[in-house]
Amino acid sequence: ALKCKTQSDVEWSNWSLLTKDQCMQLGGHLVGNSCNYVPDITFMSFILFLGTLFCAMALKKFKSSRYFPTGVRKLVGDFSIILAILIFCGIDAALGLETPKLLVPNTFQPTNPKRDWLVFPFGANPWWIYLVSSVPAILVTILIFMDQQITAVILNRKEYKLQKGAGFHLDFLCVSLLMIVTSFMGLPWEQRVTGLMVFILTGLSVFLAPVLKFIPMPVLYGIFFYMGISALSSIQFTERLQLLLMPAKHQPDFIYLRHVPLCQVHLYTFIQIFCLAVLWLIKSTAAAIIFPLMLLALVGIRKAMEYIFSLQHLSWLDDIMPEKEKKEEEENSYHSQANPSEVIFRMMGAVIHISWN
Numbered sequence: 001a002l003k004c005k006t007q008s009d010v011e012w013s014n015w016s017l018l019t020k021d022q023c024m025q026l027g028g029h030l031v032g033n034s035c036n037y038v039p040d041i042t043f044m045s046f047i048l049f050l051g052t053l054f055c056a057m058a059l060k061k062f063k064s065s066r067y068f069p070t071g072v073r074k075l076v077g078d079f080s081i082i083l084a085i086l087i088f089c090g091i092d093a094a095l096g097l098e099t100p101k102l103l104v105p106n107t108f109q110p111t112n113p114k115r116d117w118l119v120f121p122f123g124a125n126p127w128w129i130y131l132v133s134s135v136p137a138i139l140v141t142i143l144i145f146m147d148q149q150i151t152a153v154i155l156n157r158k159e160y161k162l163q164k165g166a167g168f169h170l171d172f173l174c175v176s177l178l179m180i181v182t183s184f185m186g187l188p189w190e191q192r193v194t195g196l197m198v199f200i201l202t203g204l205s206v207f208l209a210p211v212l213k214f215i216p217m218p219v220l221y222g223i224f225f226y227m228g229i230s231a232l233s234s235i236q237f238t239e240r241l242q243l244l245l246m247p248a249k250h251q252p253d254f255i256y257l258r259h260v261p262l263c264q265v266h267l268y269t270f271i272q273i274f275c276l277a278v279l280w281l282i283k284s285t286a287a288a289i290i291f292p293l294m295l296l297a298l299v300g301i302r303k304a305m306e307y308i309f310s311l312q313h314l315s316w317l318d319d320i321m322p323e324k325e326k327k328e329e330e331e332n333s334y335h336s337q338a339n340p341s342e343v344i345f346r347m348m349g350a351v352i353h354i355s356w357n
Contacts, residue, residue, distance in 0.1 A: 041097050041098065041099050041100075044092075044095070044097050044099060044218075045099055045100070045216075045217075045218040046218070048088050048091070048092060048099065048216055048218035048219050048222065049218040049219070049221050049222045049225075050222065051088055051091070051222070052084050052085070052088045052218070052219045052222030052223060052226070053222040053223075053225055053226050055083075055084040055087060055088065056080050056081055056084040056222070056223065056226045057226060057230075059076055059077065059080035059083055059084060060077055060080040060230075061077075062076050062077055062080070063076065063077025063078075063080075064077075081223055081226070081227075084219075084222075084223065084226075085215065085219055085223065088216070088219050088222075089214060089215055089216065089219060092216045092219070093214065099216045099217070099218060100216065100217045100218070101213055101214060101215065101216055101217065102212055102213060102215045102216075102217060102220060103213075104205075104206070104209040104212045104213050105206065105209070106209065108203070108206050110186060115186070117185065117186065118184065118185060118186075119183070119184060119185065119186045136289055139289065139290065139291075139292040139293055140292065142292045142293065142295070142296050143291075143292035143295065144175065144179070144189070145172070146292075146295060146296070148171060148172055148175055149168060149172070152166060152168055152171060187199075236256075237269070237272055239252075239254065240265060240266075240268070240269040240272075241269065241273075243262075243265065243266070243269075244266060244269065248262065255316065256316040256317055259312070259313070259316045260313045260316050260317060264309060264313055264317075265317065267308070267309075268305075268309065268317050268318075271301075271305070275298060275301060278294070279291070279294055279295075282294055302318070
């Protein structure tokens with residue numbers, strides 16, 4: 001049994017009904033075999049994690065359901081993540097278990113307390129540091145170049161019909177100049193308005209520390225996991241992973257399956273899995289500094305695939321144009337080449353007339 005023992009003269013009908021905080025306020029201490037009892041919060045953490053994940057997914061799908069007016073469904077779908085957090089934060093608060101909470105700093109200061117807001121590049125390090133730092137600087141340059149240019153190439157595709165030109169060199173010049181300024185101030189290397197506003201709002205969240213400290217970490221893990229898997233449905237790599245577990249007769253009508261043998265598709269998928277595993281291992285070890293160099297090595301691996309697969313097969317497995325557009329283009333090309341009777345026969349199927357006397 002767990003009881004409260006105190007030297008106070010205050011009379012209480014049943015001291016065992018006092019909570020730990022109430023007992024401490026009366027100047028007492030807990031005695032009994034259950035004093036060192038710590039509730040097992042592992043199971044509760046899993047409930048909060050999975051509950052937040054499935055709640056966010058359900059609220060997101062609610063947008064395309066048939067219940068309630070369109071405005072209500074759209075509002076619930078757009079704020080599904082916030083609603084999921086509020087619901088399971090309320091459940092955690094109602095149960096009162098000591099689940100791990102979000103750690104929020106109490107002061108607004110640099111991450112490293114040993115430095116000021118302005119970082120001076122000279123005087124604090126030996127002279128040879130500036131020469132050695134050129135090696136990671138090259139790796140960072142490769143990473144920034146690939147991040148900036150690949151994004152720009154994707155956004156400036158012809159099917160988006162943008163009105164203004166690309167300006168690849170001007171964009172990269174602006175990125176370089178802004179990186180110099182942000183490096184001196186120890187700020188994130190971010191020049192886009194959206195990302196800049198995200199960082200500003202993240203900084204302002206320090207003033208919400210009295211509220212944010214009540215958010216359980218399992219709830220945040222559930223939200224992070226949801227954000228990670230929500231983007232997987234539109235990636236061809238995940239589709240090909242599912243093909244590994246499907247019999248041929250149950251496979252969907254993907255456009256690349258019409259032109260590439262299934263064994264070639266699986267081989268391409270296994271190569272991608274191997275490359276992903278290597279990147280993951282490097283990122284998780286002390287060798288993470290060469291991660292940008294490994295991203296550049298993927299270009300060489302992609303070039304070496306031309307000796308394993310034919311160029312025609314690679315064009316279907318790894319093409320810039322989305323699969324949906326390629327499928328529509330192929331079907332439109334077929335309909336334009338076929339005569340009307342063939343198109344009607346293809347759409348309606350065979351018709352068998354049976355008559356008897």
